[in-house]
Amino acid sequence: MDDNYAHTDHHHHHSGSATMSMSDRADAAEEAAMHELEELVATKSSLFHLADGEIKVDTSQAAWARNPKARFLMGADPRLPQMPEKPTLVDYFRCRFASTNHLLQSATHALKGGHPEKVVLACLLHDIAVVGFIRCDHGYWGAQMIEPYVDEEVSWAIRMHQALRFFPDESAGYGYPEMYVKLFGPEYNPEPYIVAEYERARNHKWYMTSRLITINDIYSFDPNAKPMLDDFVDIIGRNFKQPKEGLGWDNSPSAHMWRTLMWPTRFL
Ligand SMILES: [Fe+2]
Ligand SMILES: [Fe+2]
Numbered sequence: 001m002d003d004n005y006a007h008t009d010h011h012h013h014h015s016g017s018a019t020m021s022m023s024d025r026a027d028a029a030e031e032a033a034m035h036e037l038e039e040l041v042a043t044k045s046s047l048f049h050l051a052d053g054e055i056k057v058d059t060s061q062a063a064w065a066r067n068p069k070a071r072f073l074m075g076a077d078p079r080l081p082q083m084p085e086k087p088t089l090v091d092y093f094r095c096r097f098a099s100t101n102h103l104l105q106s107a108t109h110a111l112k113g114g115h116p117e118k119v120v121l122a123c124l125l126h127d128i129a130v131v132g133f134i135r136c137d138h139g140y141w142g143a144q145m146i147e148p149y150v151d152e153e154v155s156w157a158i159r160m161h162q163a164l165r166f167f168p169d170e171s172a173g174y175g176y177p178e179m180y181v182k183l184f185g186p187e188y189n190p191e192p193y194i195v196a197e198y199e200r201a202r203n204h205k206w207y208m209t210s211r212l213i214t215i216n217d218i219y220s221f222d223p224n225a226k227p228m229l230d231d232f233v234d235i236i237g238r239n240f241k242q243p244k245e246g247l248g249w250d251n252s253p254s255a256h257m258w259r260t261l262m263w264p265t266r267f268l
Helices: 002-007 022-037 046-050 060-066 089-095 101-112 117-125 128-132 138-149 152-164 178-184 192-202 207-216 229-239 255-262
Strands: none
Touching: 089 229, 089 255, 101 117, 101 128, 101 207, 101 229, 117 152, 117 207, 117 229, 128 138, 138 152, 138 255, 152 192, 152 207, 192 207
């Protein structure tokens, strides 16, 4: 891990150059020794502590009590895969999403079903909040993350799939998932805000787009299938407006969410 820290230490390059004078070399050695005493602190957001059942905030005071030379990450966390300077959606798939098989399988299923690219993209992205960001209200988080970059129908469908998952539509060939009985118990009933969202979605012109996410939202339709992200790069290219500055460095209303995913332990 120390190697990794050194790797991202852009500001203090002093690796042996033949042209260094004696005193330069002494300065460099001294500076290197000083940096060995520094502790680079990757702070956890309070939300991460809440997930551990703790109400807690990481402060500089606590870290300085351990090591007065502690410094705080204001950029990339060296423990995580390095993101390119101008990351694309595909880079987030490769470097940040914890699991992509479910997304790829759902998208593959939609593709084989002959659905439009919009639907395939919606299936490919429907659970990005679960695999990359925050589980609770994942439909809303996921939709918000992609909203500036996709057709409104795609983000709407992703937002609504969270509610539609709980309501069967036999005419569309969708039943209540047996998995949910196992996950939440037979007595579980969706909260009123989910019911209300379903009521709104049911009569919406894009209802079927969101319903198609739930129909293709299959946990293991073929355990041996190994779908590849490469199969969807062209569909992403045609349907996801990749910002030229890099996803997160653009000025969209959700750019900060991508930056947070890129640098999740940044101090501020
Ligand atoms: Fe979902
Ligand atoms: Fe899903």
